[in-house]
Amino acid sequence: MPGFELINNLEKKAVNKIFSEGAVFFAHGFNKLRKRFHVREFETISKKKMRSKFSLAVTSGTSATLIALKALGVKPGDEVITQSFNFIATVEAIIECGAKPVIVNIDDTLNMCPRDLKKAITKKTKAIVPVHMLGVSARMKEILKIAKDKKIPVLEDNCESMGAKYKKKYLGCVGDVGVVSYDYGKTITTGEGGMIFTNNKKIFKYCREYHDHGHELNPKYPRGMDTKSITGFNYRMTELQAAIGKVQIKKLDYIIKENKKRYENIFNKIKDSSLEFRQIPNNTDQIFDTLIFKCSNKSKRKKIVKLLNKKGFGTKNLPDAIKWHCAYYWDHALTSKQIKKLKKTKNLLETSIAIPIWLRKSVSSYKSLGKEILKIL
Numbered sequence: 094m095p096g097f098e099l100i101n102n103l104e105k106k107a108v109n110k111i112f113s114e115g116a117v118f119f120a121h122g123f124n125k126l127r128k129r130f131h132v133r134e135f136e137t138i139s140k141k142k143m144r145s146k147f148s149l150a151v152t153s154g155t156s157a158t159l160i161a162l163k164a165l166g167v168k169p170g171d172e173v174i175t176q177s178f179n180f181i182a183t184v185e186a187i188i189e190c191g192a193k194p195v196i197v198n199i200d201d202t203l204n205m206c207p208r209d210l211k212k213a214i215t216k217k218t219k220a221i222v223p224v225h226m227l228g229v230s231a232r233m234k235e236i237l238k239i240a241k242d243k244k245i246p247v248l249e250d251n252c253e254s255m256g257a258k259y260k261k262k263y264l265g266c267v268g269d270v271g272v273v274s275y276d277y278g279k280t281i282t283t284g285e286g287g288m289i290f291t292n293n294k295k296i297f298k299y300c301r302e303y304h305d306h307g308h309e310l311n312p313k314y315p316r317g318m319d320t321k322s323i324t325g326f327n328y329r330m331t332e333l334q335a336a337i338g339k340v341q342i343k344k345l346d347y348i349i350k351e352n353k354k355r356y357e358n359i360f361n362k363i364k365d366s367s368l369e370f371r372q373i374p375n376n377t378d379q380i381f382d383t384l385i386f387k388c389s390n391k392s393k394r395k396k397i398v399k400l401l402n403k404k405g406f407g408t409k410n411l412p413d414a415i416k417w418h419c420a421y422y423w424d425h426a427l428t429s430k431q432i433k434k435l436k437k438t439k440n441l442l443e444t445s446i447a448i449p450i451w452l453r454k455s456v457s458s459y460k461s462l463g464k465e466i467l468k469i470l
């Protein structure tokens with residue numbers, strides 16, 4: 094259930110307040126005109142919530158991934174390993190660095206398969222990017238061990254699972270660096286936006302400078318005379334987005350709590366059926382954003398999807414947006430040799446259905462939905 098469902102007067106008031114505080118929309122400077130620094134405040138609230146040493150607000154999850162990869166030193170000629178159930182953005186960020194995306198299959202968690210990861214590592218591997226898809230953690234215990242043994246940094250793409258945990262730590266703060274997305278469909282939203290989390294000062298420093306044309310924010314000088322040592326780009330979040338983000342992040346725990354009620358209502362109804370459910374790794378807490386199962390019978394699968402659409406639940410990525418989330422279909426970005434290796438993922442995802450958990454749908458409606466699915470089975 095995305096945060097957009099909960100947008101109300103609080104977000105409206107937060108944005109309007111900026112107009113009475115001087116209407117400065119830029120994160121830096123204009124000190125005489127303004128009363129607040131919303132981007133800085135949003136970063137501080139977020140890093141406290143996620144229990145991370147550093148956080149940096151940026152324009153999107155995609156730019157967050159690109160900046161984090163750059164901070165890890167990814168360059169042309171390097172390889173970066175990520176997974177086959179994903180969103181194209183991760184692969185685009187790798188390509189944008191001039192590096193080669195290496196895609197490994199998923200396992201029954203529908204996230205990165207640690208065995209495939211191990212086989213894919215070469216001397217050129219510069220980073221590993223597990224992606225916590227649709228509310229559930231990847232097998233971080235195994236992935237972190239492989240990465241540690243091979244001394245390769247881990248960038249967690251947590252764009253889809255903000256609030257989920259591994260060993261009681263928030264995802265995105267488990268590897269060397271992590272990213273979240275605040276786009277309109279995500280757990281919490283600022284319209285467009287993203288954030289980078291890390292406990293590593295050097296990574297943070299690089300990210301902060303890179304996302305702001307190399308500005309070092311040297312306290313000895315005004316911004317116009319600031320020092321610099323790298324070139325970067327402009328991936329800065331605006332004050333308007335941050336004002337909304339500050340309201341939305343307070344709703345995160347409520348979103349997860351409400352998701353869980355709906356998820357459990359449908360799951361408990363259908364868990365003993367012939368459906369094969371997505372595995373949730375041990376020692377992890379999901380955010381109950383989506384319920385995914387495999388239904389191998391084509392005719393029953395079709396009937397379930399039809400029911401979901403008829404009742405206004407729809408599906409989440411599987412099957413409605415499979416071509417943007419299954420790397421098997423990315424022949425514009427990957428070689429045919431790479432794609433051939435991803436048949437396992439295609440078969441797994443093509444036979445799966447992802448049910449979105451919506452707040453606008455009542456808790457009891459998920460129980461009724463479960464009953465109707467049982468009738469089809």
Ligand SMILES: Cc1ncc(COP(=O)(O)O)c(C=O)c1O
Binds near residue numbers: 183252275285
């Ligand atoms: C797994 C994953 N990574 C990255 C992104 C990119 O995030 P954004 O839309 O904020 O650029 C998304 C967004 O859909 C995503 O789902």
